[in-house]
Amino acid sequence: MSTATAPPPRVGPRRPGHRAGAHRLPSGLLGIAVLVLLWEAAPRIGVVPERYFPPVSEVLTTLAERATTAPFWEALGHTLYGWALGLSLAFVAAVVLGFVLGSTPRLRAFTTSTVDFLRPIPSVALIPLAVLLYGTDIRSTLLLVTYACFWLIYIQVLYGVADVDPVAEQTARSYGLGRLARVRHVVWPTTLPYLMTGLRLAASVGLILSITAQLIIGSPGIGQQITTAQQGGAIALVYAWIVATGILGVVINLGVRALERRVLRWHTSVRGEADA
Amino acid sequence: MSRPTAHEPALEPSTPAAPTEQEAPVARPSRRRGRADRTAGPALRVAHVLLLPTLLIGVYWAFTAQPGAGFYTPTPAAIATAFVDLWFSERFFVDVLPSLGRLLTGFALAALLGVGLGVLLGSNARVRATCEPVLEFLRAIPPPVLVPLMIMLAGIDDTMKIAVIVFGCLWPVLLNTVEGVRAVDPVLADTARCYGITGTTRLRVLVLRSASPQIMAGLRLALALAIILMVISEMFASSSGLGFAIVQFQRTFAIPEMWAGMVLLGVIGFALSSLFELVEGRVLGWYRGLRAAHRGE
Amino acid sequence: MLEVTGLQKIYNGGATAVEAVRDLTFSLAEGELVCLVGPSGCGKTTLLKCIAGLMAPTDGTVELAGRPVLSPPPGMAVVFQEYGRSLFAWMSVRDNVELPLKEKKLPKERRTALVSESLEAVGLTDFADAYPWQLSGGMQQRVAIARAIAYEPQVLLMDEPFAAVDAQTRADLEDLVRQIWQRLGVTVLFVTHDIDEAVYLGERVLVLSNSPTVVQDDITVDLPAERDQLTTRQDERFTHLRARVYAQIQQAKRGSAPPAA
């Protein structure tokens, strides 16, 4: 059989500078620069009182000072530890349950009311219970982080699972792909974009809760540092911690985006920006 | 088009079954793979809603009935009593209704802002690259620590509380819209371009519609988040409201009342979700139909 | 081998119920190659999906090797009309073809051999590492075909599988299908709109009527087993059969069943 189409010539390696990604860093910095400018200007021209909202230069100086001390990095470490562990737990639980319930309409029908009931319960309100159960150790923080992150990922997975292209699904079924194989090869890739969004949402919500838990429970970490700074009226320091948190958020997002570009390079949202 | 036409008898021997004269193309119920919610009768639907909660309450009850069950875990009966006493009184109008008002306003604003900004960022890689770090920066900041700033800018009344809600539940809508818009089918986008469908029409008939499954996912998340943020916003500069009441109960160790408040949050969540389900059913009717169509329903 | 009895399918999804297929009864012997033609929208795809066990018929039964088909039977391959959507966008062409083989638990070497053989057969050897969306429409369709033949099925259902390829490639693929059919003894049901193709390929041609859909004609193609693009198509019998199928389709479109020729 020779129906061979001669391959179109490959014109060497891909030409660089053609991807949106190439611009990402510089223009991202531009956005940050605008934010910094606004922040510097607002207190200086008196939109908000300078004493209670210090200009960014002062905040950054404070941050720079703190960043040279060990307690700073310890607090950061504590927060990240609770965050990473809680997020991972939530991720695994939500993905497993999301796939099982999402692809079993009957189960899903029976659980929807409970899920909808539980989702709006604020993690913060669970703090007394968490402390009662686990005291002030890491498990309390984990409980809160996991509880909040779980729903975000879970709902995203449910919508993702529902997004499977029926033709792809039928193709898989007709070729005798079993349930598990279909989940792995069809449902999972379809869900990935939703899951990535869920992960990005949960990553920052997890960070927020990791901090809030420390803020209220008082286990060591950024939250505790913020409480101490607030109680001492050290406003520049409070904002320094906020900036540190924000930077964490940006870094985490960079990570997730990089991951996304790898695992979703086939997806319209990523490939559309890559090709001509 | 499915009406029978006049048939001559088929002469070909290998077509043995002549068309039956059965009229009325009414479907008989599918004999296999009945799908759970589509074929559900009212009784079954009630079972769907109530079965698991009933079970869970039962388990919880058994747990609290043990001797020595804690102060912080009152029996369902105690919670139910507190629930009735609290919310079937004028407190409902003083605390709950205004909170609900802020909740819905905040949610609506977040939805508008999230979708609007999301479309902007989603359709332009350049703008997105510029704004993303800033947004990610803001997104990582816990809303409670921003309250002082918000108080300075927006005061202590409803504006500030709504701002907190918006700031918190904007993100799921925004992120999902961005991703939904990025994933618009290129063939469809090309079609629209060719036929000169641009501007708001393009937005309305192409971008928003094709991103709608993902936008809906974001809105659904935002709805629950809005309730949570309503509580958080009332932890500051408040003197009434459902969130305030819950925090107050917690601080004054009125634990059954606190749980009654949480139950009310859950009930509100469930009610809003059910409403949302209805809206979603309309908005995503085509989408569900499309998926069902291929399964042959 | 394959028995379709009194098959009816009504779609209930929309505002009104649509009866896509009224009452279809026919059978395929084991190892038969049958072509299915019929007007656009008459229910060919619907029928195929019912046979594949992907869709429950409203009434009637499908039996494969004596057993009722309730879910996709093993050893069956399908080439979907929506070839583009039936390819997994997240997998390279090679992985798309190889996936079903993995599920079949074939050893690695066998899989590699089958994949490269089938990609070679459809002329896509050089594109094994590309993603489906980097291919042209016709190339995508050929990937779907490669996947089906690499699977070495006992039953092969193909829904307008050559609609997007050029004339020359089409001829080659036709020969490929016949060759595989002869080599593996696979039972093939082949939907096409090209009448020449139906006659050239099939041992029998089933003509479906316009809706309400019934089997309008069942034509045995009494051409020699060894067929050849040039000589067979010039055969007088071929022309005759071709004309008969054409007449039937025209009748079908007009909606009334004509007397069989």
Next chain:
Amino acid sequence: MLEVTGLQKIYNGGATAVEAVRDLTFSLAEGELVCLVGPSGCGKTTLLKCIAGLMAPTDGTVELAGRPVLSPPPGMAVVFQEYGRSLFAWMSVRDNVELPLKEKKLPKERRTALVSESLEAVGLTDFADAYPWQLSGGMQQRVAIARAIAYEPQVLLMDEPFAAVDAQTRADLEDLVRQIWQRLGVTVLFVTHDIDEAVYLGERVLVLSNSPTVVQDDITVDLPAERDQLTTRQDERFTHLRARVYAQIQQAKRGSAPPAA
């Protein structure tokens, strides 16, 4: 009217760059109906997208009525090869056809008339209220066609628009295209894999080579303007042209440019 000069297109998306089109130069006079044939994957769709202004060529230019095409020019309609994906799943068939007319700011009555006319022309009057996904593949393709003709474009680009419809419908649609072309004086570029169709429809047939893609042959179809499915196809000149195109395509597939006949 339409001038394509030195067009080159390289896809940079994947791991390696792919040169889909090497160097294409040709032109269409105003009101000409030209068919484009070529092996699968040779770059027809790519070319069409460049002409439509949907894709920037890597090199070379496209000019329409003297102006360079940088974005989709007004008054142009396209029927995409991926017809299924080019329909708005959330709109009824009627709305799909009507939408571009609304953008053209036609008055309500005119729109209604155009929509029902064009749906009638493709035989889908009864399905105006259905959603695209409630239709069969061939019906979806006809919706895309109806949308294009209802638009009354000055330039009509069609990418294998009849690939999914049955023989009879195809013949009807061919006549429809010629009729519209004659009535409206529209410039048509028509991609097809069916050689008979190319010769029957076109005033000229452009044959593209295998990649690296260039124009392999440009054949003027000197058949009478009034064509008829039966008589034209039996015309000796038709058979001759058909044979010539076929030979060119076979050459194209083999990859070497033959001397033009």
Next chain:
Amino acid sequence: SSSDDALDGDELVTITAGVIPIVDVAPVYLGVDQGFFSSRGIDLQLESGSGGAAIVPGVISGEFDFAFSNVVSLIIAREQGLPLVTLTNGVTSAGEQGADFGGVFVLDDSDVTGAADLEGLTVAANNLNNIGDTTVRQSVRAAGGDPAEVDFVELPFPDMPAALETGQIDAVWAVEPFASTIREAGHREIASNFVDTHPDLSVAAYFTAENRLAEDPELFDDITAALEESLAYAEDHPDEVRRVLGDYTEIDEEVIERMVLPRFPARIDEESVRTLADLMVTDGLLDTEPDLDTLIR
């Protein structure tokens, strides 16, 4: 001194206390510094939380062996059935009008001259239905105003200066170090609400759970003794207090130098607590006269 009680070779008992990183708990930090705990065989770990929501459950669950809280919260908890008992006093009002460690502040250019003028205005307190608003109401009452006419809203202390200065709030009840911040910004103090309630008002106390106390009375005797020693030391060495504040808080050094310190008597002034309890009944925080004898040891 009981410093010899620690038996040679014995391991120190690790004890965990829940505190808030504020001025009030300086004595405990000093006590640790000075070895008042270790000399009794106690290794005291201090964990700082932001308030009662986490601290009281921590004590109930045994996570904290003892903790610090204001008296009103303790009374309410006890009334709700939480078995808490006090160990020692925590802080006591400085007792001097206009120079207490907390007070009610208004903007300098405000029309308010005394507590009675707060009628119809909005006053911020860190917690509602707690010690702040109860004592401020007493100030209003004492000045001849109607406390029912005052609107209270909740606002954390750290957010008060900004809210006051930007005019979002008419008056705030603030404690050190925020009281100093506000004073230094040039705002006016119109009432010393603790003093108005009782010149020797016991504002906060160290407490534990009844069952913990019953389990190990000797240990708690040691703890109590250490606490008493710490409090006495703090009372006698205000400079030391100011010094230790620099260690565990982030208060600005200049503020530390100038701010008003509370008094740290070791014993709870029961009369002042009773006055407070009466006010709580008057204001409706409690329905009935609380049983203070079970609470105060």
